[in-house]
Amino acid sequence: MNTTEVALAIEARWVIPVIPQGVVLEHTTVLINDDGSIxxxxxxxxxxxxFQATRVVRLEHHALMPGLINLHTHAAMTLMRGMADDxxxxxxxxxxxxPAERAAVTPRFVRDGTLLASAEMLAGGVTxxxxxxFYPDAAAEAVVQAGIRAHLGLVVMDFPSAYATDADDYLLKGLEARDGWRGTSRITSSLAPHAPYTMSDRSFEKVMTYAEQLGLGIHxxxxxxRTELDQSVAQYGIRPIQRMADLGILGPGLVAAHAVHLDEAERTLLKEFGCHIAHCPASNLKLGSGIANVPAMLETGINVGLGTDGAASNNRLDMFAEMRLAALLAKGASEDAAVVPATxxxxxxxxxxxxALGLDDKIGSIEPGKLADLVAIDMDSAICNPCFDPVSHLVYVAGREHVTHTWVAGELCYQEGIYAHVEPAELKEITTQWYPKLSPFRV
Known part of the structure; x- marks a missing residue:
C-alpha cells in the first residue's frame, strides 16, 4: 500500500481541536507538513x-491542544516581577x-526581559x-531567538520615556521597528496607544490614520x-469608550485590555463595532481593579480572549491559571455555575x-491548513486521574507544570524542561544582571 510522506506525526491519547466546539478525539494523530502546517x-x-512520517512523537497519556494565546502582556516587565506588590x-x-522604567529601560532590558518571558510562556504552553x-525591535530579537510567535504592539503615548519623546516620536520609532521584522513569519504587529489617559485626541487621531493606511489593529x-473613568469624565465630560467611539477608534481591529468597568450600553457599543476584549483576571484582582462581567460580555456577543498582563502585576505568565480563574470568577460573581464552562x-x-489578532485563519485551533502551534499536556500523573473529561481537566485540574511539549509552526521549541533555542544559563545571567539595577525601586 502506498503511503504519503509528512514531516511529523504526533500521536496523542486525546486531541482537543477546539474547532469544532467541544469535540474530543481519542487515539488521534496530527500530521504536519514540512512548512509547519497541519x-x-x-x-x-x-x-x-x-502516512510515513520523518519523525513520530507518541504521547500515549497526553492531551494535544492548540497553543495558548496570551492576548495582553508586557513581556519585558518580567524583569520587574514582584518588585512593587500589593x-x-x-x-x-x-x-x-x-520611575524604574525611566531609570532602567534600554533595548537590552527589553531584549532580556522578553527572552525571559518567552521562555516562561513556552514552558507553560503559550505559543x-x-x-x-518600548523598543519593540529589541523584543523582536528575543522572539526570533526563542522561536515563539508574537504580535508586537508599537506603543504610543504623549508622555516622554527613555524610548521616545512624544506621540510622533513613538509612532516613528515603532513603524521603523516594524519595517525591520516584516519578513519574519512569526511576528505580526499592531499600534498600541497605551491608554486613553495617556493619549490626547490628536494623538489618537494620528494612530487611527496610520492604522487605516497600514491595515494595522489597535491594542x-x-x-x-474606576479612577480612569472618573478622570475621563472630569477632563472630557464622557467615559473613555464613548470618547474613543467619537474619535473613530472603535472597530474590529481593536483589542481592549481589561474592560473591567463596562455598563450595558458600552458592551453593546463594543459588540456593534466588532471590538475584542483581553480579559486579565489575575492582574485585575491583584491590582484591586475589580472583576469584569465576562458572562455579560459573552452574552452580548463580544469576542473575549485571555491575557496575563505583565509579570510585574500578575506575577505569572500562566495561561492555565488564567483559564481556571476566568471560569471560577464568572461563576462566583454571577452565582451561576453554568456560565463560562471549561469549553x-x-x-x-x-x-x-x-x-482578536486577526490570526484565526492560521492559529487557535487544530485544523488542516492551519499552522501547527500545539501543546502537549501529560495527563498521567496521579492528580490528573481519573480523567472523565479532558477539556474539564485542562481548565480545572492541569497546570503549566504538566506541559511537556510546545510546538510553534511544527517546530519543537520546548520539551520537558529543555528549550530548542534558549540556554538556562543565559536566563540565569539575565536575572542576575538586572536585579541590582531594579532593586532601588522595590517596595
Missing amino acids: HAILPTAEARAT LPLMDWLQHHIW CFNDMY THLHET TALEMATINGAR
Whole structure:
C-alpha cells in the first residue's frame, strides 16, 4: 500500500481541536507538513497505515491542544516581577513602575526581559503573545531567538520615556521597528496607544490614520479602573469608550485590555463595532481593579480572549491559571455555575485570542491548513486521574507544570524542561544582571 510522506506525526491519547466546539478525539494523530502546517487529523491506526512520517512523537497519556494565546502582556516587565506588590494601579505605576522604567529601560532590558518571558510562556504552553512595550525591535530579537510567535504592539503615548519623546516620536520609532521584522513569519504587529489617559485626541487621531493606511489593529488599555473613568469624565465630560467611539477608534481591529468597568450600553457599543476584549483576571484582582462581567460580555456577543498582563502585576505568565480563574470568577460573581464552562474558557485562551489578532485563519485551533502551534499536556500523573473529561481537566485540574511539549509552526521549541533555542544559563545571567539595577525601586 502506498503511503504519503509528512514531516511529523504526533500521536496523542486525546486531541482537543477546539474547532469544532467541544469535540474530543481519542487515539488521534496530527500530521504536519514540512512548512509547519497541519496536513491532516486522523485516527492513529489510519494515520499509521496511510502516512510515513520523518519523525513520530507518541504521547500515549497526553492531551494535544492548540497553543495558548496570551492576548495582553508586557513581556519585558518580567524583569520587574514582584518588585512593587500589593499596591493599587496608579500608585504602582506612578511611584514605582514608571520611575524604574525611566531609570532602567534600554533595548537590552527589553531584549532580556522578553527572552525571559518567552521562555516562561513556552514552558507553560503559550505559543503566541500580544505585547505592548518600548523598543519593540529589541523584543523582536528575543522572539526570533526563542522561536515563539508574537504580535508586537508599537506603543504610543504623549508622555516622554527613555524610548521616545512624544506621540510622533513613538509612532516613528515603532513603524521603523516594524519595517525591520516584516519578513519574519512569526511576528505580526499592531499600534498600541497605551491608554486613553495617556493619549490626547490628536494623538489618537494620528494612530487611527496610520492604522487605516497600514491595515494595522489597535491594542490599548481600556476601562481598567474606576479612577480612569472618573478622570475621563472630569477632563472630557464622557467615559473613555464613548470618547474613543467619537474619535473613530472603535472597530474590529481593536483589542481592549481589561474592560473591567463596562455598563450595558458600552458592551453593546463594543459588540456593534466588532471590538475584542483581553480579559486579565489575575492582574485585575491583584491590582484591586475589580472583576469584569465576562458572562455579560459573552452574552452580548463580544469576542473575549485571555491575557496575563505583565509579570510585574500578575506575577505569572500562566495561561492555565488564567483559564481556571476566568471560569471560577464568572461563576462566583454571577452565582451561576453554568456560565463560562471549561469549553468556553479554553476557547477564550485559544481561538478567541486568534480572532482578536486577526490570526484565526492560521492559529487557535487544530485544523488542516492551519499552522501547527500545539501543546502537549501529560495527563498521567496521579492528580490528573481519573480523567472523565479532558477539556474539564485542562481548565480545572492541569497546570503549566504538566506541559511537556510546545510546538510553534511544527517546530519543537520546548520539551520537558529543555528549550530548542534558549540556554538556562543565559536566563540565569539575565536575572542576575538586572536585579541590582531594579532593586532601588522595590517596595
